[in-house]
Amino acid sequence: MSLDTTQHPHFVTASHLLKTVYGYDSFRGQQADIINDVLNGQDCFVLMPTGGGKSLCYQIPALVRPGTAIVVSPLIALMQDQVSALKANGVNADYYNSSLDFQAAEQVLIRLHNGELDMLYVSPERLLNQSFLQQLQTLPISLFAIDEAHCISQWGHDFRPEYHQMGSLRQWFAQVPFIALTATADFATRQDILDKLHLNEPKVHISSFDRPNIQYTVLEKNQPAQQLEKFLVKHPNQSGVIYALSRKRVEEVAEQLKAKGFKAKAYHAGLPAEIRQIVHQQFIRDEIDIVVATVAFGMGIDKPNVRFVVHYDLPKNIEGYYQETGRAGRDGLPSEALLLFGMQDVSTAKYFIEQISNEQQKMLENFKLSSMINFAEALTCRRNVLLNYFGEPSHKACGNCDVCLNPPQLFDGKIAAQKVLSCVYRLNQGFGLKHVIEVLRGADTDRIRQLNHQTLSTYGIGKEYSAHEWQSIVRQLIHLGFLQQDIQDYQKLKFTALSGDLLKGKIELQLAFAKKELKTSSLSSNSKSGKVGQRLAAKDTLLAEEQALFEALRTLRKEIADSEDIPAYQVFGDASLVDMVKKKPQTDGQFLQISGVGESKLARFGFEFLALLRKY
Known part of the structure; x- marks a missing residue:
């Protein structure tokens, strides 16, 4: 990528770390701009979908800027995963939360005070402890990263009260850059996050929400x-x-x-x-x-x-x-x-x-x-x-x-809708979806006979559709606003303000036929979008002989992961294995060209993977 003159002088270092630590050749999307802003000491708000590479936006600045980065994370499991992955890449990282016993927690704090940590992941409760905050003030802090920042907002879908006090950090660490990150937030949630965190003239980076894969x-x-x-x-x-x-x-x-x-x-x-x-x-x-x-x-x-x-x-x-x-x-x-x-x-x-x-x-x-x-x-x-x-x-x-x-097949739904509404009307808006459908289809049940509903004028007028098809029709009418289910009255079907005009034929209506089967092929040949086809560098697209190598690499990865007591994907991800199958590297230099292979992983795992690849 081309760099302009406003780039931080250490951005070249950041690009070098991307390759040597993480094994990637170039930044994606807005990563480069975000990293440059943080390196320049700028507060940032980052909205980037899961899988978009949010973590690198603070991890690489943490490796470049002097001091320790403090990363606020809501879940113990999340901290453990990220720290384990960082260690697999040769990064000095640790976490500080309630899962640690006294002795382990003490060791983490000693490493922190000795300047041995590039990153420390902490829970919001631990971070906001007054004595811990006072300790942090005596140390060089490179940045604060607030992950899952939507937890701060009462407008978000996952509000957490302990996150609500994060804004107080700004007064304690006025000169330290803050970066707030989330994968999902509507407009109201974004504004609330910015207000609650008291960010200092933040740069706002919003990536595309599209996940085409x-x-x-x-x-x-x-x-x-x-x-x-x-x-x-x-x-x-x-x-x-x-x-x-x-x-x-x-x-x-x-x-x-x-x-x-x-x-x-x-x-x-x-x-x-x-x-x-x-x-x-x-x-x-x-x-x-x-x-x-x-x-x-x-x-x-x-x-x-x-x-x-x-x-x-x-x-x-x-x-x-x-x-x-x-x-x-x-x-x-x-x-x-x-x-x-x-x-x-x-x-x-x-x-x-x-x-x-x-x-x-x-x-x-x-x-x-x-x-x-x-x-x-x-x-x-x-x-x-x-x-x-x-x-x-x-x-x-x-x-x-x-x-x-599998585009839905539409049909003129006015008559079908009128049959439903007529039946609801004849039933005095006093019954639920199942009973209305049974009357429409002329079902012979004890309940219908007991209620004498076989005598209604709408009894049996809907035999042309199955119960499943009528369910779809009624549901569409509900969500189009022509019917409502009264949840306070046993979910009985009742009219809305729009029902009368449809029943009188004043409204034309297109409905979709009910889907009858599950279409699940993720690589469907019916795809109308070239964008999807261009991304199919997947295991499923490998040739038969390549599949065998992929499975052999998976087996080796699992053996190494078990021996190292780490998850298999922290050895190499599936995307890296696919790249190995396609490129079949034979030397250390070629292995470093594989996506996701950095110098630490070459040193730890390169010999065994290259030995297997040379057999092929």
């Missing part, structure tokens, strides 16, 4: 256990996360998957800490393939080879959905995000929102849920819906979501 698929929830199994069969021996809203559901799904032979385990806040730690370690070390979890699992988990994320239940908001799906494909290789969407999930979410006493918070949660429903019900490119939500308008079909790969 992730394929987004939404499927109407219908026998979800079978839908999930069908999806997983197409992803053998691949790492993935399945999110469910309740602890009970998490355990049920995990047990079902284990019974089917999948290497899966449950993770939620109700499990003992030692169990959660074991599951976390087994997942990042590829000892299990699948974690079924509540949202308690995953924030910042630095595992690059997660190939899929499934939402078994509807997320509460788009920010959470985007962040959770972003844990797939951090290495840039093709990955999938599947959402199972059911109206019962919507009703449950609305019920909990109604329990909120703060009217402003209730309004916010309703807005966020409505936006999530709109995404799930979208009949246009899903990626565009996501990008538009985050203020990055896009009107070009992505070619890598279910709507683009």
Whole structure:
């Protein structure tokens, strides 16, 4: 990249570290500009999607600027992952949190005071301890990095009170640059972060939210256990996360998957800490393939080879959905995000929102849920819906979501809609979705006979559609505003202000036919976007003979990782292995040209990998 005269004099050092420590030839996106700003002592706010390279934006300045960088992180597991990865690259880093016993914590503080650490990861609680802050004031601090900064904002999807006091740091360390980073924040959340942190004339860097390597698929929830199994069969021996809203559901799904032979385990806040730690370690070390979890699992988990994320239940908001799906494909290789969407999930979410006493918070949660429903019900490119939500308008079909790969077939839905509305009217707006459909289809049930509903004029007028198809039609009518489910009255279907005009034929209506099967091929030949095709430097695109070498490299990586007691991806990521297969390096110099190979990893692992590559 070309450097202008405003670049910090040590930027050349930063570029050198990128190659020698991390094994990358060039910076991506806005990384270079952000790093230069921090090197110049400038406060920064960085909004960059998961997998976009946020960590390098503060890690490289921490290696260039004198002193120790303090990195604030919300989760112990996240700190451990990042410190372990830094150590694998030969960086002097450590963490200071409640997981350390007194002796271990004391050793970390001694290293800090002796100037032996380039980076120290701390929890917000430890950092804001007055005695610890006073100690830091006596030391040379290179920078403060506030990771997962959306936790600061009450407008964000993951507000954490302990983050709220971060702004007080500015008065203690007036001359130290601050960098706040997050992967997801809408406009209101961004402004709140800037206000709460009291950043000093910060440079704001907002990267594209687009993750073109992730394929987004939404499927109407219908026998979800079978839908999930069908999806997983197409992803053998691949790492993935399945999110469910309740602890009970998490355990049920995990047990079902284990019974089917999948290497899966449950993770939620109700499990003992030692169990959660074991599951976390087994997942990042590829000892299990699948974690079924509540949202308690995953924030910042630095595992690059997660190939899929499934939402078994509807997320509460788009920010959470985007962040959770972003844990797939951090290495840039093709990955999938599947959402199972059911109206019962919507009703449950609305019920909990109604329990909120703060009217402003209730309004916010309703807005966020409505936006999530709109995404799930979208009949246009899903990626565009996501990008538009985050203020990055896009009107070009992505070619890598279910709507683009399998466009919904539209039909004139006015008559079908009028049949539904007529039936709801004849039932005096007193019954739920299932009963309305049974009347429409002329079902012969005890309840219909007891209520004498077989005598209604709308009984049996909808036999042309299956129950599944009628469910889709009714759901579309609900989300288009022609019907509503009264959650305070047993989810009965009721009219809205728009119902009358549609029933009278004053409104023309296009509806989509219900999707009947799951389309999950992440490398579909039907893709209409060249952008996706250009990124397919994936394991799945390797030739048969190359696949054998890739698997041999994976086996060697696992053996080394086990012997070093580190996760396999901290030896080399999948993207590095693919690059090795393609380039087949034979010398140290050639091995250093592989993406993700720095001098430390060449020294530690180069001999064994080169020996294997020379055999081929």
